[in-house]
Amino acid sequence: MSGGAKLQVRVAEVVKVNDLITRFRFVTRDGSPLPAFSGGAHTVVEMDDHGTRRLNPYSLMSDPENSTGYDISVRRDDAGRGGSLFMHTHVKPGMEMTLSYPVNLFALDSRAKKHLMIAGGIGITPFLAQIAQLTHFGGRFELHYAARNRALGAYMDSLTAAHPDRVHCYFDDEKQTIDLSRIMSMQPIGTHLYVCGPKGMINWVLTTAEGMGWPEPALHYEEFLAPGTGLPFKVELAASKKTVTVGTTQSLLEAMEAAGVDAPYLCRGGACGQCETTVVKCDGTILHRDHWLTPAEHATNTKIMPCVSRFEGTALTIDR
Amino acid sequence: MSLDFKPGAFNDFFRDETFRDDFTYRNSPQNILRFPFPFDRDDYMYSVNMEPHVPGRKGTAFEHIFDVDEHYVSEMIDRAKVLADDPLRCQSLPHMALAGWDLLELLMESKARDYPQWFSVTKDGNRWHWINRPLGIDHRFTFLDESTLPYGPFEYITRQTQGDFSLQDERDNDLWMDAGMVTSQADWSLDFDVGMSFMEWHAPVPLAHEKGVFDRALKFLLKLQHGAPVRRFNWTMTVNPLLDTAPETYPIWGPSKTTLTPENLGAKQHLRVELQSLYRLPRSNAIAFDIRCYLSRFDDLVTVPKWGRRLHRVLRDLPEELATYKGFIRNRDAMVQWLSKHDDGSPTSPGWWPED
Numbered sequence: 001m002s003g004g005a006k007l008q009v010r011v012a013e014v015v016k017v018n019d020l021i022t023r024f025r026f027v028t029r030d031g032s033p034l035p036a037f038s039g040g041a042h043t044v045v046e047m048d049d050h051g052t053r054r055l056n057p058y059s060l061m062s063d064p065e066n067s068t069g070y071d072i073s074v075r076r077d078d079a080g081r082g083g084s085l086f087m088h089t090h091v092k093p094g095m096e097m098t099l100s101y102p103v104n105l106f107a108l109d110s111r112a113k114k115h116l117m118i119a120g121g122i123g124i125t126p127f128l129a130q131i132a133q134l135t136h137f138g139g140r141f142e143l144h145y146a147a148r149n150r151a152l153g154a155y156m157d158s159l160t161a162a163h164p165d166r167v168h169c170y171f172d173d174e175k176q177t178i179d180l181s182r183i184m185s186m187q188p189i190g191t192h193l194y195v196c197g198p199k200g201m202i203n204w205v206l207t208t209a210e211g212m213g214w215p216e217p218a219l220h221y222e223e224f225l226a227p228g229t230g231l232p233f234k235v236e237l238a239a240s241k242k243t244v245t246v247g248t249t250q251s252l253l254e255a256m257e258a259a260g261v262d263a264p265y266l267c268r269g270g271a272c273g274q275c276e277t278t279v280v281k282c283d284g285t286i287l288h289r290d291h292w293l294t295p296a297e298h299a300t301n302t303k304i305m306p307c308v309s310r311f312e313g314t315a316l317t318i319d320r
Numbered sequence: 321m322s323l324d325f326k327p328g329a330f331n332d333f334f335r336d337e338t339f340r341d342d343f344t345y346r347n348s349p350q351n352i353l354r355f356p357f358p359f360d361r362d363d364y365m366y367s368v369n370m371e372p373h374v375p376g377r378k379g380t381a382f383e384h385i386f387d388v389d390e391h392y393v394s395e396m397i398d399r400a401k402v403l404a405d406d407p408l409r410c411q412s413l414p415h416m417a418l419a420g421w422d423l424l425e426l427l428m429e430s431k432a433r434d435y436p437q438w439f440s441v442t443k444d445g446n447r448w449h450w451i452n453r454p455l456g457i458d459h460r461f462t463f464l465d466e467s468t469l470p471y472g473p474f475e476y477i478t479r480q481t482q483g484d485f486s487l488q489d490e491r492d493n494d495l496w497m498d499a500g501m502v503t504s505q506a507d508w509s510l511d512f513d514v515g516m517s518f519m520e521w522h523a524p525v526p527l528a529h530e531k532g533v534f535d536r537a538l539k540f541l542l543k544l545q546h547g548a549p550v551r552r553f554n555w556t557m558t559v560n561p562l563l564d565t566a567p568e569t570y571p572i573w574g575p576s577k578t579t580l581t582p583e584n585l586g587a588k589q590h591l592r593v594e595l596q597s598l599y600r601l602p603r604s605n606a607i608a609f610d611i612r613c614y615l616s617r618f619d620d621l622v623t624v625p626k627w628g629r630r631l632h633r634v635l636r637d638l639p640e641e642l643a644t645y646k647g648f649i650r651n652r653d654a655m656v657q658w659l660s661k662h663d664d665g666s667p668t669s670p671g672w673w674p675e676d
Binding site: 038101110 | 545605
């Protein structure tokens with residue numbers, strides 16, 4: 001079955017955290033406990049947006065040992081495809097929704113002597129669950145968390161109250177920046193580095209780490225891509241003998257699902273590789289937007305990740 | 321607290337038998353038909369033969385996620401003996417403790433749900449009460465607190481569960497065998513493999529690498545999701561019902577391959593089937609691999625005409641590399657000769673069930 005096992009939940013709480021971020025709490029409909037999960041895991045939230053099916057991944061931020069509910073935080077993206085707006089505008093306490101089982105593409109390395117965490121904005125959410133997990137099972141960590149300003153620094157107060165010596169906050173509006181090379185030069189051998197935030201921050205952190213000679217297996221990052229908008233395009237589905245037209249704010253994966261094609265997926269963010277599909281014919285350019293395929297695969301246009309990538313040209317046929 | 325077994329209850333169901341020395345292991349008549357015969361067609365080749373591990377037909381080895389059968393108590397006594405002789409058959413690297421708790425939770429909850437007459441687990445927060453009636457165990461402990469159990473969580477629960485287990489840590493886009501309980505293995509060594517990556521521990525398997533089987537299998541497993549376990553079969557041949565065919569003890573059991581005669585083959589030669597299942601674990605993000613061994617002597621297998629015909633054809637046509645790797649090339653001709661008397665040439669129905 002595409003997407004794996006599902007959890008039937010009810011919205012228990014909707015809390016406005018600041019001007020951009022709202023937190024949602026989900027509990028099971030039948031009162032049974034939710035499965036434990038690992039810090040860094042996400043869930044895919046299924047939305048029925050007035051007939052349009054949306055599936056967006058959000059990091060689980062609650063304590064992984066708390067089986068009474070799952071919390072996510074959603075940052076409103078006014079220029080996005082509509083998933084976050086739907087969450088902010090239409091999701092109310094009592095509503096029944098469906099979640100995927102937790103999936104972790106941003107796991108802590110359990111052998112690490114220390115976990116060094118760098119968060120930007122809403123990128124704080126996976127670290128909240130990881131810190132809760134490390135607090136239960138022991139494990140050194142240090143968090144550096146940057147936000148635009150104090151008002152948008154979600155969960156900074158509770159983090160600094162609980163871990164005053166381990167959490168460091170920075171505000172762009174106050175011209176504060178993370179002194180990355182100094183921080184990284186002070187870490188003990190066996191430290192693993194984790195970064196979650198905007199693309200620019202991830203690139204900066206990874207480039208700095210590589211420049212300082214950090215080993216690649218000690219570097220971990222997570223960036224969820226929103227599928228992104230673009231011009232409509234037409235795709236032939238060879239195996240299902242169908243043709244779909246992908247709309248401006250729709251992904252190819254969503255267009256296939258709307259046409260009744262059971263295509264595989266997990267993260268819906270270009271990271272996990274589950275939806276990888278062979279390209280049979282390509283007269284034009286595939287706009288690759290995933291993290292999964294290699295640069296060589298991108299260049300040859302032999303594979304496509306339908307959850308995020310798009311197409312411009314005269315004809316695209318894929319093996320699905 | 322110790323883990324001394326006090327069996328005795330339910331002796332009308334659990335057999336008192338041995339997997340060594342006098343080899344009194346037998347399948348009861350009803351258990352012969354329960355055997356998970358692994359061939360769904362008349363030939364065999366490696367493939368990524370995975371399917372969802374969902375509860376299957378009632379009265380078969382697939383009825384429950386973790387099958388408990390009439391050999392349970394005797395298998396656990398045999399495991400304790402193997403571990404007493406060689407404690408390195410159970411190892412868990414330090415970072416795998418959390419995965420051990422994950423597995424303990426999965427096994428206790430599954431067994432208590434599926435076999436309430438034998439097992440129960442009750443919880444008051446992290447204070448758990450576990451009862452294993454067939455083995456006479458009644459323990460209270462604190463979940464996630466290792467000091468409240470007589471062994472680490474992984475060893476504790478796998479000393480009470482049929483099947484070998486390994487725990488795979490996931491990192492660097494690979495799986496690492498960083499813990500295991502291995503006492504009923506088809507000639508592989510945990511002590512040798514522990515800490516290896518997926519390709520490293522599969523390196524000795526012939527033909528499958530060239531077919532890309534392991535590349536696909538690893539990709540598949542990295543995407544394994546919690547709540548959606550999968551299973552596959554593996555199989556080999558074993559002389560005598562010996563669970564512990566380990567490289568470490570090969571000098572003891574290896575020579576038994578030379579003792580087969582046309583007269584004793586039906587009783588001594590066993591088809592060894594592994595029902596392997598894989599589970600993504602919730603807290604650790606590790607993958608648990610259960611390798612459950614079932615043994616059936618040829619005499620019992622051929623009481624099902626379809627199985628007798630099919631096993632003959634599979635063994636006769638098996639590539640030589642596979643028979644060599646699986647360790648029975650020496651006796652293959654004798655087995656095929658013996659089985660040919662049970663193959664009248666009639667067609668066999670698709671699938672592995674005995675009567676379909």
